[in-house]
Amino acid sequence: MTRTMHAAVVEQFGKPLAFREMSIPAPGPGQILVKTEACGVCHTDLHAAQGDWPVKPTLPFIPGHEGIGRVAAVGAGVTSAKEGDRVGVPWLYSACGHCEYCLSAQETVCGKAEFGGYTKNGGFAEYILADPDYVAHIPNGLSSLEAAPLICAGITSYKGIKETGARPGEWIAISGAGGLGHLAIQYAKVMGLKVCAVDIDDGKLAHATKLGADLVINAREGDPAATLKTATGGGAHGVLITAPSLGAFRQGVAMTRKRGTCVLVGLPPGEFPVPLFDVVANCITIRGSFVGTRADMAEALAFGAEGKVKADIEPQPLSAINTVFDRLGRGDVPSRVVIDFENPSHASAREE
Ligand code: NAD
Ligand code: ZN
Ligand code: ZN
DSSP states (O other): OOSEEEEEEBOSTTSOOEEEEEEOOOOOTTOEEEEEEEEEOOHHHHHHHHTOSSSOOOSSBOOOSOEEEEEEEEOTTOOSOOTTOEEEEOSEEEOOSSSHHHHTTOGGGOTTOEEBTTTBOOSSBSEEEEOTTTOEEOOTTSOHHHHGGGGTHHHHHHHHHHHHTOOTTSEEEEEOOSHHHHHHHHHHHHTTOEEEEEESOHHHHHHHHHTTOSEEEETTSSOHHHHHHHHHTSOEEEEEEOOSSHHHHHHHHHHEEEEEEEEEOOOOSSOOOOOHHHHHHTTOEEEEOOSOOHHHHHHHHHHHHTTSSOOOEEEEOGGGHHHHHHHHHTTOOSSEEEEESSOGGGTTOOOO
């Protein structure tokens, strides 16, 4: 094993990532070291690098929370993973295991949770330290490139859909048809829902139709909530907002059917106004949803392994990360870029 690794590092918020040669970390007791094969680029990584959120990561840090690879070394006392296992190092990097949330299998809201690529170094590096109790176990049927988007975009979409409570045959509106949204459309169809995809980009809406969306609406044209209500006879039973834009949140609430649930997963910085009278009089539920638990992870990956949900990926080398971030900020990534550590020459092979 070489002693150093390439990593893309956030040294200052809002500045391009720096490429550094760093020591490969050694796994301490209870830790594993993962040799990265692939890592998806989530819009959250861009928020992290820009310091968008109230609780900021400590500089410098390595982003990336869709890292997939093989266990290269295990620390003392590790029994739940062994060298050679293929695992994913997700956003929920670890949790305490003892609080009321951990004990009731709601570990995503553990007050002592650590976050991959945020409070802990992540997958934009050739090696990642991980907690074996919280890694995703990657089914054999999935390549590492295909699995990467599922461990954040996939699980978050899947869990968010469940949190809407929408039932087979009912309508779900998915606002934002990018990294999360293109997977949400597929999960929702497999779960028997009728899907309306909402985006501001006609190319993404055309792709949404190919992925099975029953209806598409451009959020910038006409009155999108009225269009949806007419087409669905009263609005969507469930709404999932993945768009990183505050305008989409207000619109999503307006798209929600009476007694329906609007689930917020997009995380643009800021606040949005809630029309109190409409929410109260229509008995609408608005709820947040944050990635998913380890049980949700296994379910979300199983859909992928069975071929029912497939991420559209664009492989890129780590050296392209700053260009990828620029494109993500402009809404110019069709679905998901995945950093390919195994074949760095994959540059520029865009799938669409
Ligand atoms: P992305 O950039 O791949 O996709 C965003 C999509 O939203 C794009 O297709 C874009 O065209 C579309 N969009 C932009 N403005 C819109 C608007 N006004 N109306 C409708 N669509 C609009 O991003 P992503 O990786 O899918 O992440 C989306 C958001 O979800 C980010 O804010 C990210 O931080 C957040 N996120 C949250 C969780 C969670 O656990 N809650 C997990 C992962 C990501
Ligand atoms: Zn993410
Ligand atoms: Zn806990």
